[in-house]
């Protein structure tokens with residue numbers, strides 16, 4: 411057995427609440443989002459987890475979520491690396507549009523393909539494959555070495571950057587990833603084997 415990797419999607423953002431495509435735009439958390447993030451921290455604390463290093467994106471909703479968690483686990487000044495490689499999928503021309511308006515304009519099926527397929531990018535944006543092409547190398551080069559040294563690593567990021575990471579981590583197919591949804595503020599704890607494969611997975615739902 412090797413180390414521990416905890417992935418958490420940010421708490422509800424203002425644009426999640428308004429049902430807008432967000433991507434690389436930078437809205438803050440809602441009241442609910444702040445409390446989801448604090449609750450995630452309390453659940454991680456109850457598991458007795460103590461982190462060695464944390465990673466997040468350059469977007470404030472993930473950074474604020476991370477800080478709430480670190481405050482709750484009693485490690486407010488933990489070393490934290492911020493990198494745009496962990497940003498949400500770039501939603502391109504859909505950014506800022508209402509998701510129901512987009513369904514009315516382009517159809518339910520097309521919008522679902524843009525949101526959940528592996529290799530169809532939204533107009534002007536990134537497919538999940540494109541997102542994985544920046545997330546996975548960053549994970550392998552920067553994050554995974556800590557886990558393989560036996561450390562406990564926290565990554566606070568986004569729905570689709572984490573779906574791309576989970577796909578590679580679990581070896582999911584492009585069919586299997588379609589059904590993978592990540593709730594806001596719900597930590598997922600992976601224990602990794604020394605050969606970097608997944609030994610166990612636990613979802614810390616409320």
Ligand SMILES: O=C(O)[C@H](O)COP(=O)(O)O
Nearest residue numbers: 430431432433498525569
């Ligand atoms: O960028 C966004 O709009 C959300 O964070 C994720 O959106 P999705 O669930 O529509 O992919």
